[in-house]
Amino acid sequence: MAESWATLGIDLHLEPTGAGGLRRGLTDALRDAVRTGRLAPGTRLPSSRTLATDLGIARNTVADAYADLVAEGWLTARQGSGTRVATGIPATVGEAAPAPRRRVRGRPTHNLTPGTPDLAAFPRTEWLKAARRALTAAPNDALGYGDPRGRPELRTALAGYLARSRGVRADPGNIVVCAGFAHGLQILAKVLRARGARTVAVESYGLSVHWNLLTDAGLAIPPLPYDERATDTRAIPDAGAVLLTPAHQFPMGTALHPDRRAAVVDWARRTGGLVLEDDYDGEFRYDRQPVGALQGLDPDHVVYLGTASKSLAPGLRLGWMVLPPSLVEECAAAKGNSDGCGVLDQLTLAEFLTSGAYDRQVRSARLRYRHRRDALVAALTARAPEVHVTGIAAGLHAVLRLPPGTERSVVQAAAWQGLALHGLATYRHGHADTDPLDALVVGYGTPPDHAWTAALEALCRVLP
Amino acid sequence: MAESWATLGIDLHLEPTGAGGLRRGLTDALRDAVRTGRLAPGTRLPSSRTLATDLGIARNTVADAYADLVAEGWLTARQGSGTRVATGIPATVGEAAPAPRRRVRGRPTHNLTPGTPDLAAFPRTEWLKAARRALTAAPNDALGYGDPRGRPELRTALAGYLARSRGVRADPGNIVVCAGFAHGLQILAKVLRARGARTVAVESYGLSVHWNLLTDAGLAIPPLPYDERATDTRAIPDAGAVLLTPAHQFPMGTALHPDRRAAVVDWARRTGGLVLEDDYDGEFRYDRQPVGALQGLDPDHVVYLGTASKSLAPGLRLGWMVLPPSLVEECAAAKGNSDGCGVLDQLTLAEFLTSGAYDRQVRSARLRYRHRRDALVAALTARAPEVHVTGIAAGLHAVLRLPPGTERSVVQAAAWQGLALHGLATYRHGHADTDPLDALVVGYGTPPDHAWTAALEALCRVLP
Numbered sequence: 001m002a003e004s005w006a007t008l009g010i011d012l013h014l015e016p017t018g019a020g021g022l023r024r025g026l027t028d029a030l031r032d033a034v035r036t037g038r039l040a041p042g043t044r045l046p047s048s049r050t051l052a053t054d055l056g057i058a059r060n061t062v063a064d065a066y067a068d069l070v071a072e073g074w075l076t077a078r079q080g081s082g083t084r085v086a087t088g089i090p091a092t093v094g095e096a097a098p099a100p101r102r103r104v105r106g107r108p109t110h111n112l113t114p115g116t117p118d119l120a121a122f123p124r125t126e127w128l129k130a131a132r133r134a135l136t137a138a139p140n141d142a143l144g145y146g147d148p149r150g151r152p153e154l155r156t157a158l159a160g161y162l163a164r165s166r167g168v169r170a171d172p173g174n175i176v177v178c179a180g181f182a183h184g185l186q187i188l189a190k191v192l193r194a195r196g197a198r199t200v201a202v203e204s205y206g207l208s209v210h211w212n213l214l215t216d217a218g219l220a221i222p223p224l225p226y227d228e229r230a231t232d233t234r235a236i237p238d239a240g241a242v243l244l245t246p247a248h249q250f251p252m253g254t255a256l257h258p259d260r261r262a263a264v265v266d267w268a269r270r271t272g273g274l275v276l277e278d279d280y281d282g283e284f285r286y287d288r289q290p291v292g293a294l295q296g297l298d299p300d301h302v303v304y305l306g307t308a309s310k311s312l313a314p315g316l317r318l319g320w321m322v323l324p325p326s327l328v329e330e331c332a333a334a335k336g337n338s339d340g341c342g343v344l345d346q347l348t349l350a351e352f353l354t355s356g357a358y359d360r361q362v363r364s365a366r367l368r369y370r371h372r373r374d375a376l377v378a379a380l381t382a383r384a385p386e387v388h389v390t391g392i393a394a395g396l397h398a399v400l401r402l403p404p405g406t407e408r409s410v411v412q413a414a415a416w417q418g419l420a421l422h423g424l425a426t427y428r429h430g431h432a433d434t435d436p437l438d439a440l441v442v443g444y445g446t447p448p449d450h451a452w453t454a455a456l457e458a459l460c461r462v463l464p
Numbered sequence: 465m466a467e468s469w470a471t472l473g474i475d476l477h478l479e480p481t482g483a484g485g486l487r488r489g490l491t492d493a494l495r496d497a498v499r500t501g502r503l504a505p506g507t508r509l510p511s512s513r514t515l516a517t518d519l520g521i522a523r524n525t526v527a528d529a530y531a532d533l534v535a536e537g538w539l540t541a542r543q544g545s546g547t548r549v550a551t552g553i554p555a556t557v558g559e560a561a562p563a564p565r566r567r568v569r570g571r572p573t574h575n576l577t578p579g580t581p582d583l584a585a586f587p588r589t590e591w592l593k594a595a596r597r598a599l600t601a602a603p604n605d606a607l608g609y610g611d612p613r614g615r616p617e618l619r620t621a622l623a624g625y626l627a628r629s630r631g632v633r634a635d636p637g638n639i640v641v642c643a644g645f646a647h648g649l650q651i652l653a654k655v656l657r658a659r660g661a662r663t664v665a666v667e668s669y670g671l672s673v674h675w676n677l678l679t680d681a682g683l684a685i686p687p688l689p690y691d692e693r694a695t696d697t698r699a700i701p702d703a704g705a706v707l708l709t710p711a712h713q714f715p716m717g718t719a720l721h722p723d724r725r726a727a728v729v730d731w732a733r734r735t736g737g738l739v740l741e742d743d744y745d746g747e748f749r750y751d752r753q754p755v756g757a758l759q760g761l762d763p764d765h766v767v768y769l770g771t772a773s774k775s776l777a778p779g780l781r782l783g784w785m786v787l788p789p790s791l792v793e794e795c796a797a798a799k800g801n802s803d804g805c806g807v808l809d810q811l812t813l814a815e816f817l818t819s820g821a822y823d824r825q826v827r828s829a830r831l832r833y834r835h836r837r838d839a840l841v842a843a844l845t846a847r848a849p850e851v852h853v854t855g856i857a858a859g860l861h862a863v864l865r866l867p868p869g870t871e872r873s874v875v876q877a878a879a880w881q882g883l884a885l886h887g888l889a890t891y892r893h894g895h896a897d898t899d900p901l902d903a904l905v906v907g908y909g910t911p912p913d914h915a916w917t918a919a920l921e922a923l924c925r926v927l928p
Contacts, residue, residue, distance in 0.1 A: 013628065013754070033627075038633075039627075039628060040628075043628070054752075056752065119604040124600070128599060131592065140586070143586050143779040143780075144778050145579075163500075163502035164475065164503060165475035166477055167477040167478075167502075182801070183802045283475065314607070314609045338650055342779065344779070345806045362475065363475075
């Protein structure tokens with residue numbers, strides 16, 4: 001009769017050794033479980049009857065073992081509360097150790113590094129409401145192994161939203177949901193390499209973590225020149241693809257000039273090359289409507305990549321690719337079912353988009369970030385007139401041009417004052433032709449509201 | 465004054481061409497957006513005032529363009545309801561197309577393929593409650609880019625649970641959360657290959673999708689013999705690692721014999737090799753306590769891999785690895801932040817584990833599956849005495865031994881009757897030494913409760 005094992009109480013795995021008799025074996029096994037922390041202090045043990053049935057031994061043997069351990073102080077027994085693991089025993093198993101590979105020299109007091117939105121503004125209540133609606137409405141099949149492209153509800157919602165808000169020409173069948181931009185780039189790198197591509201041209205400024213994903217896949221990453229019209233796409237080398245941030249160059253903050261937009265589409269058509277459009281913060285433009293997605297010009301040669309990391313939170317690990325039809329099957333196969341993209345968050349985001357909650361969140365964030373940007377510009381005008389601010393028409397960060405030769409010392413001074421800050425050098429391609437500029441990349445979206453004023457103050461203090 | 469763009473209504477991206485005047489350009493752009501489906505039927509457009517401000521043009525121009533399109537039938541205007549996209553216009557953008565690469569010949573009526581639990585039993589209400597508690601309690605930082613090992617809350621909860629229920633020796637610092645078993649295996653294959661391993665021995669029966677992940681990483685996968693004591697681990701070839709399902713061989717359903725457990729640990733210690741323990745359904749043992757995890761015998765040489773795919777749902781995309789300390793850093797780096805594992809589901813699972821909801825779910829599922837197993841055995845005894853059932857002590861599937869030479873015809877007959885069923889041949893390693901056996905692998909966990917009896921009936925009809 002194994003009813004108790006199968007259905008009652010908590011699961012407790014024990015392997016009595018048998019050496020020295022059953023009682024002794026069980027006592028040793030329990031003591032060992034408590035000593036090593038496998039049984040945490042305060043855990044309620046099964047009743048002696050239940051455990052005896054589970055282990056197929058006499059109830060008295062269990063009761064005796066419990067009594068021994070109560071006597072030894074490992075367990076406590078109280079009327080009405082059952083037998084529990086005693087508290088106050090130092091466990092040998094610790095709390096989660098700190099992350100490896102990160103030496104934290106004291107957490108900075110202020111954080112103005114770019115790339116993360118204000119996490120305090122994540123719409124928790126709205127998200128939970130959408131999750132409830134989405135999970136309640138979901139068919140059972142949605143919880144199984146699904147289409148590697150992602151849930152159809154989300155792909156349909158994204159197709160509508162991206163067409164409406166970003167001018168993307170999207171069919172739900174050509175969308176592949178992924179775990180953020182980097183995951184999408186990883187999939188594309190694999191597919192491009194399998195197709196025989198050897199090179200993906202990149203911008204002179206960008207994120208090395210993205211470049212590394214390309215080189216890890218065996219692709220060369222020559223940089224394109226950067227000038228006042230943003231990235232020079234007129235002379236893309238013999239490359240299978242080019243990776244661009246057309247709406248808002250990261251980190252320089254400029255929009256790709258219309259001539260350059262035309263040039264890159266022309267290049268793609270002429271050579272059969274592929275444009276990878278990183279639209280990481282396309283929703284955040286402040287003074288006029290954002291420039292539409294490049295993908296709208298030529299959906300057969302441009303892959304549109306978007307993410308919820310800036311508009312909602314990176315922790316969601318949700319992004320999307322709108323693919324030329326000819327790439328869908330390969331990308332879905334390269335993604336497979338083995339990594340990422342839980343269906344519950346996918347269904348919730350679909351509900352968030354179709355209910356209008358996403359638009360509301362983006363608009364409220366846009367307002368908050370624009371106020372911060374205005375405060376940043378005002379503070380710099382007043383307190384650091386030497387510093388020239390650029391790239392402020394959109395996004396969650398600004399570029400602060402510094403007097404030549406001062407970038408490194410400013411970043412260092414900031415670190416000493418507990419202000420995390422990145423210099424432009426962090427984002428410069430190792431083989432970029434362009435002259436190095438001294439500048440800071442200030443992520444004004446990062447701090448929560450209550451910390452923003454103090455962070456801005458700390459920034460002003462370290463500027464020349 | 466860009467207030468309206470930034471904060472009001474929905475986002476609507478339009479690019480008036482300017483050719484033929486502003487009114488004409490805007491009319492063309494709107495018509496095009498409706499025609500191509502970018503603006504879905506019924507969508508409410510911004511007021512003419514709002515859109516005029518957004519586009520930086522006169523309000524009358526917008527009002528005129530709207531009026532033109534109402535006259536043409538693309539839009540409708542009603543007092544109090546504003547201007548909307550007319551319904552009844554056939555959009556050129558379709559619904560999500562069916563998944564590529566899958567030719568579905570009509571969905572089968574009954575599904576007894578193994579690998580998926582009863583998705584109707586997913587505890588939606590409990591999960592949503594846990595999600596609310598978890599998201600409410602989460603610090604803002606949790607929503608950012610995090611530790612590639614996964615959330616500390618979940619790793620701490622898993623360490624406690626796995627120690628208690630499966631005898632795993634786990635420190636939260638040595639756990640890496642991943643997007644299911646296959647994702648973990650992919651990470652390990654990458655790390656093993658980078659360490660110079662060329663071979664991972666596998667079992668004679670298993671899942672080709674897992675074997676392919678290993679060969680994709682450049683690893684050879686020689687099969688180990690299989691006999692009545694399960695996989696023969698006494699003669700593991702010169703391999704860097706071995707992949708095993710010790711608690712419940714998949715799909716044969718036997719537990720690895722104690723001698724074989726000892727032999728594989730001995731091999732690992734002697735050669736410095738690594739044992740990859742796939743504990744895919746370790747919680748589901750029916751007649752006595754499950755055999756503990758092999759990892760407990762030697763945490764320095766065994767990687768324990770578990771998953772929520774069988775105990776909760778594959779759609780969660782959540783699994784975990786308990787690693788030897790020497791592998792943690794490499795595996796965390798190989799995983800990186802680019803794929804998978806949204807924090808909300810991680811936090812919810814942590815709450816599910818610590819609140820006891822996970823234990824309750826496992827116990828209730830165990831009871832349900834045991835009843836199904838009993839019904840399966842009873843039905844076979846009565847109606848197909850020629851068929852010998854094995855592997856029924858645990859798990860969500862059973863192996864039905866068939867008379868020699870009949871497997872293929874039974875699977876085919878089942879397909880014709882709308883019953884999805886896998887023969888054992890599906891799971892046999894191409895180079896396995898063992899004689900092929902005729903058998904079915906019946907996943908009795910797969911159907912929802914209401915469909916189970918009919919599925920069992922359909923199975924009995926096709927058996928010899």
